[in-house]
Amino acid sequence: MGETLRNLLTLAWLLPLAGFLVEIYALCWTHRLSKAPAYLAVGCIAIGFLCSFVALITWGVNTHWVALEDSHHGAAHHAEEHADDPHAAAGHEHDADKHGHDHAAEAPADALAATAPPAEGATEHAAVHAEEAAHPEAEATPAKFGGTFYTLGTFGPLSISLDWYIDSLTLVMFTMVTFIATCIHVFAIGYMHDELTEDYVDHEVHMPDHSHFHRPGRFHRFFAFLSLFCFSMLGLVLAGNIFQVFIFWELVGLCSYLLIGFYVERKSASTAANKAFIMNRVGDFGFLIGLMIVWTSLGTFRFFDVPAVESVDGHPGKDQVGLFHMIRGDVGELHVSENGQEVYLQDGHGGLLKEGDDLRAIPYWLLVAAGLGIFGGCIGKSAQFPLQTWLPDAMEGPTPVSALVHSATMVAAGVYLAGRFYPMFTPEVLLTIAYIGCITLSIPQSVIPRRIKGATEAGKSIPCARPQAATTPP
Known part of the structure; x- marks a missing residue:
C-alpha cells in the first residue's frame, strides 16, 4: 500500500x-x-x-x-480503563508490566510496527x-x-535527500x-x-x-x-524531512509574493507583496534557528526511521532513527532525566540511544528553543501576533489569490507545520502557542473587515455586481 x-x-x-x-x-x-x-x-x-x-x-x-x-473513542476507552488506577500516569512512561490490566498487550503496539x-x-x-x-x-x-526519492548528497552522518x-x-x-x-x-x-x-x-x-x-x-x-x-x-x-520542508516553505513564500503583487504597477500591491514577503522572512529566521538546533543536537532531518543496511564488510549497520521516534519513542512520551534538565533520545524500540557508554541526550531548554523557533515560522505564515499585519494587505492581489492565500493553503501551511512537528513540541511550547493564539484573537477584528472592504472597492469586482455611480468630471 x-x-x-x-x-x-x-x-x-x-x-x-x-x-x-x-x-x-x-x-x-x-x-x-x-x-x-x-x-x-x-x-x-x-x-x-x-x-x-x-x-x-x-x-x-x-x-x-x-x-x-x-481520536474519537481511543482516549475515552483509555480513560475508562485507567480511571481507578492510581499508577496509570506513571506506569505509562515505563514498563507495561507495571499495569495489571488489558493494556499490557497494547503498550508495544507502536514498537511492533517500528520493527x-x-x-x-x-x-x-x-x-x-x-x-x-x-x-x-x-x-x-x-x-x-x-x-526516499533521491539522495542528493551525504556529508558524514548528514544525508540531504528528497524524502516522502x-x-x-x-x-x-x-x-x-x-x-x-x-x-x-x-x-x-x-x-x-x-x-x-x-x-x-x-x-x-x-x-x-x-x-x-x-x-x-x-x-x-x-x-x-x-x-x-x-x-x-x-x-x-x-x-x-525538515530541510525539504524549509525549501518548499520558502517557495510558498515566493509564490505568495508573485501573486499578491500580480498588479505590480500599483504601489499598494507592490507594497503589500513586499510586506508579506519580509514579515514572513522574519518568522522564517526562527524556523532556521530551530532547523540548526535539530541538526546539531539530533543529527538527522528525517521524520521516519531508516532500517539498517548491511555494510560493505558484511557487518550490519545501525538503524537511523527519525526525529519523531527519537524524541517521543514508540509510546509518544518524552524521556526526561530525573533533574528535568535533559531529554534522553530514544531508539524507537523502547530503548535509549547511546554514544559509546553514555546516553544521548539534548538539553531540555534547547528542545524548547527548537520548538519555539519552528513555531516562529508558523507565526509568520499563519499571520499570528505579532506578525499578523501582512494578512489584510494581501487583499491587494486578485480575489482568487486572496482566497488561496488566506483560507486555502498559505495560512494553512503554518497550521500544518504546527501539526507535523507536534511530537517535538514540549509543554512549554504548546503553552506559548495557546498564548499567541489568544493574543491574536484579542486584537480588534474591525481592522480586517475595513481593509477587505477597502481592497474590494479599490480593486476590480464582478461587473454585474458593481454599482454604476454617476461621476462629474473635474
Missing part, C-alpha cells in the same frame, strides 16, 4: 509543476486571448484532487480508519492500531509510510488543498477574463499625463503562478 500511496500523491504533487512549465511559455504555443492555460491548470489540479482522494480512501480502507478510531520490515521498494515504518496488535493472528496494517512521508495528516491536507485549489482555479477562469486582451487598461494606475496604464493581458501568467503555488504547497505537505 505504501508504494500505491506514494505514486498517487507524487502524481498529484508533480502535475501542477508540469502545468506551470507549460503555462509559463503559453505564448509560444497559443495566443494571449486563449483560455487553454487556464483549462490546463484546472485539469492538473483537478486530477491531483482525484489522486489525493483515492489515496485517502485507500489508506482509510486498509487501516480501518485507525486515526479516527484513536516490522519495510515494504519492497520503499522504506516504510508504521504505527499499528492497538486493537490489531492485540491479536497475533491478525496482520498489522501500517498507518505511516516514509521513503505519508500519514493521516498528509492525506487529509493533500485532499483539502487540492479540492479548495480546484474550486479557486475554476472561479478564476471567469474572474480573470478581462486579462484576455492585448491591451489591458489598469484604471488604478495613473500616468504623469493623467492617462491610465496600458499593458498586455497576463491571463496565462496568473494561472502559471497558481500552479507553482499549488506545487509548492503540496511539496511542503509530502516532504519527509
Whole structure:
C-alpha cells in the first residue's frame, strides 16, 4: 500500500509543476486571448484532487480508519480503563508490566510496527492500531509510510535527500488543498477574463499625463503562478524531512509574493507583496534557528526511521532513527532525566540511544528553543501576533489569490507545520502557542473587515455586481 500511496500523491504533487512549465511559455504555443492555460491548470489540479482522494480512501480502507478510531473513542476507552488506577500516569512512561490490566498487550503496539520490515521498494515504518496488535493472528496494517526519492548528497552522518512521508495528516491536507485549489482555479477562469486582451487598461494606475496604464493581458501568467503555488504547497505537505520542508516553505513564500503583487504597477500591491514577503522572512529566521538546533543536537532531518543496511564488510549497520521516534519513542512520551534538565533520545524500540557508554541526550531548554523557533515560522505564515499585519494587505492581489492565500493553503501551511512537528513540541511550547493564539484573537477584528472592504472597492469586482455611480468630471 505504501508504494500505491506514494505514486498517487507524487502524481498529484508533480502535475501542477508540469502545468506551470507549460503555462509559463503559453505564448509560444497559443495566443494571449486563449483560455487553454487556464483549462490546463484546472485539469492538473483537478486530477491531483482525484489522486489525493483515492489515496485517502485507500489508506482509510486498509487501516480501518485507525486515526479516527484513536481520536474519537481511543482516549475515552483509555480513560475508562485507567480511571481507578492510581499508577496509570506513571506506569505509562515505563514498563507495561507495571499495569495489571488489558493494556499490557497494547503498550508495544507502536514498537511492533517500528520493527516490522519495510515494504519492497520503499522504506516504510508504521504505527499499528492497538486493537490489531492485540491479536497475533491478525496482520498489522501500517498507518505511516516514509521513503526516499533521491539522495542528493551525504556529508558524514548528514544525508540531504528528497524524502516522502505519508500519514493521516498528509492525506487529509493533500485532499483539502487540492479540492479548495480546484474550486479557486475554476472561479478564476471567469474572474480573470478581462486579462484576455492585448491591451489591458489598469484604471488604478495613473500616468504623469493623467492617462491610465496600458499593458498586455497576463491571463496565462496568473494561472502559471497558481500552479507553482499549488506545487509548492503540496511539496511542503509530502516532504519527509525538515530541510525539504524549509525549501518548499520558502517557495510558498515566493509564490505568495508573485501573486499578491500580480498588479505590480500599483504601489499598494507592490507594497503589500513586499510586506508579506519580509514579515514572513522574519518568522522564517526562527524556523532556521530551530532547523540548526535539530541538526546539531539530533543529527538527522528525517521524520521516519531508516532500517539498517548491511555494510560493505558484511557487518550490519545501525538503524537511523527519525526525529519523531527519537524524541517521543514508540509510546509518544518524552524521556526526561530525573533533574528535568535533559531529554534522553530514544531508539524507537523502547530503548535509549547511546554514544559509546553514555546516553544521548539534548538539553531540555534547547528542545524548547527548537520548538519555539519552528513555531516562529508558523507565526509568520499563519499571520499570528505579532506578525499578523501582512494578512489584510494581501487583499491587494486578485480575489482568487486572496482566497488561496488566506483560507486555502498559505495560512494553512503554518497550521500544518504546527501539526507535523507536534511530537517535538514540549509543554512549554504548546503553552506559548495557546498564548499567541489568544493574543491574536484579542486584537480588534474591525481592522480586517475595513481593509477587505477597502481592497474590494479599490480593486476590480464582478461587473454585474458593481454599482454604476454617476461621476462629474473635474
